[in-house]
Amino acid sequence: xxxxxxxxxxxxxxxxxxxxxxxxxxxxxxxxxxxxxxxxxxxxxxxxxxxxxxxxxxxxxxxxxxxxxxxxxxxxxxxxxxxxxxxxxxxxxxxxxxxxxxxxxxxxxxxxxxxxxxxxxxxxxxxxxxxxxxxxxxxxxxxxxxxxxxxxxxxxxxxxxxxxxxxxxxxxxxxxxxxxxxxxxxxxxxxxxxxxxxxxxxxxxxxxxxxxxxxxxxxxxxxxxxxxxxxxxxxxxxxxxxxxxxxxxxxxxxxxxxxxxxxxxxxxxxxxxxxxxxxxxxxxxxxxxxxxxxxxxxxxxxxxxxxxxxxxxxxxxxxxxxxxxxxxxxxxxxxxxxxxxxxxxxxxxxxxxxxxxxxxxxxxxxxxxxxxxxxxxxxxxxxxxxxxxxxxxxxxxxxxx
Numbered sequence: 001x002x003x004x005x006x007x008x009x010x011x012x013x014x015x016x017x018x019x020x021x022x023x024x025x026x027x028x029x030x031x032x033x034x035x036x037x038x039x040x041x042x043x044x045x046x047x048x049x050x051x052x053x054x055x056x057x058x059x060x061x062x063x064x065x066x067x068x069x070x071x072x073x074x075x076x077x078x079x080x081x082x083x084x085x086x087x088x089x090x091x092x093x094x095x096x097x098x099x100x101x102x103x104x105x106x107x108x109x110x111x112x113x114x115x116x117x118x119x120x121x122x123x124x125x126x127x128x129x130x131x132x133x134x135x136x137x138x139x140x141x142x143x144x145x146x147x148x149x150x151x152x153x154x155x156x157x158x159x160x161x162x163x164x165x166x167x168x169x170x171x172x173x174x175x176x177x178x179x180x181x182x183x184x185x186x187x188x189x190x191x192x193x194x195x196x197x198x199x200x201x202x203x204x205x206x207x208x209x210x211x212x213x214x215x216x217x218x219x220x221x222x223x224x225x226x227x228x229x230x231x232x233x234x235x236x237x238x239x240x241x242x243x244x245x246x247x248x249x250x251x252x253x254x255x256x257x258x259x260x261x262x263x264x265x266x267x268x269x270x271x272x273x274x275x276x277x278x279x280x281x282x283x284x285x286x287x288x289x290x291x292x293x294x295x296x297x298x299x300x301x302x303x304x305x306x307x308x309x310x311x312x313x314x315x316x317x318x319x320x321x322x323x324x325x326x327x328x329x330x331x332x333x334x335x336x337x338x339x340x341x342x343x344x345x346x347x348x349x350x351x352x353x354x355x356x357x358x359x360x361x362x363x364x365x366x367x368x369x370x371x372x373x374x375x376x377x378x379x380x381x382x383x384x385x386x387x388x389x390x391x392x393x394x395x396x397x398x399x400x401x
Contacts, residue, residue: 001024001025007154029126038236040180042103050388066213076200076207079255125140130284152285153286157290174272174349178269179223179239182220193254232268285330298382303385314396341385
């Protein structure tokens with residue numbers, strides 16, 4: 001079997017690595033001149049760590065990323081502690097793996113360094129894919145076409161593979177603008193403050209910050225705010241610090257001091273997409289953001305993409321003589337879970353930005369109770385996703401029967 005994976009981000013690199021480790025002939029095609037990740041921080045829950053175990057990179061990830069013992073959720077102005085959801089210790093015992101926060105580029109490096117150079121094709125801009133008789137074909141900007149048994153579109157939220165097979169679908173602006181930045185450890189006004197994982201909830205917005213390296217020497221922050229004043233989806237638009245200071249004027253002073261310490265600031269408008277009816281047509285399929293782009297409020301975007309990569313590999317190996325049927329199995333196993341994460345993230349967005357003081361109080365009391373006594377103590381009420389293990393053979397039992 002020969003598989004062509006389009007897109008060298010986290011999902012594509014994970015798919016290429018999973019297939020390569022399982023002996024499948026695979027090529028990874030990326031339009032950029034190098035494999036690199038836009039953005040900064042990642043939240044990686046236990047289900048992602050178990051996928052790393054399957055891929056053989058769990059130990060490397062733990063030695064690179066940051067493990068917080070808890071996440072502190074604070075009120076936007078006073079800093080009052082709303083809740084302290086646990087993130088290690090009993091969580092690892094309960095779910096079989098830990099939590100990590102990492103820099104996206106560090107995770108991509110761990111995935112790619114395990115791939116032979118001959119499998120990675122840079123400067124390869126895919127413009128579409130199609131089915132022809134008993135093969136799938138990927139077409140590239142320079143006129144080159146490649147044939148494979150399977151073409152996997154892992155080319156992100158603006159997927160050329162998806163648009164060519166399913167037609168272009170317009171995104172929906174959520175009414176939320178985001179800013180991000182990185183703060184070096186030496187620039188932190190309060191190093192101990194920067195080494196914590198925190199979320200600040202306020203009217204019409206919230207801010208999260210956390211270390212992305214094991215030594216705590218680099219802190220990522222992302223700020224969200226309800227506004228229709230910016231409509232550009234780009235992750236690479238650089239902006240001025242004054243935008244954040246004006247938007248979050250009146251928020252906690254120590255939090256604003258941390259944000260001020262970044263050297264660069266980027267902003268983008270947050271868009272949402274409806275779940276697709278299908279992920280596959282013939283021998284062409286999708287994974288990650290190409291199939292199920294989701295809002296960031298459950299911290300499951302990267303986790304779902306990496307799970308997709310592992311389950312796709314197992315589905316193809318279970319029926320290598322009938323790739324189209326294998327893709328039916330893959331979609332049947334993955335689509336309900338990814339859709340649940342998509343819709344759950346959409347619901348969580350509304351809860352994080354409540355404008356009414358009374359509604360925020362009710363939410364905060366419920367969150368505080370859950371973090372201490374509830375079965376789901378996670379900040380986003382996302383623990384239903386944590387048990388999942390891509391290596392668990394029971395995932396396929398219902399299909400096999």
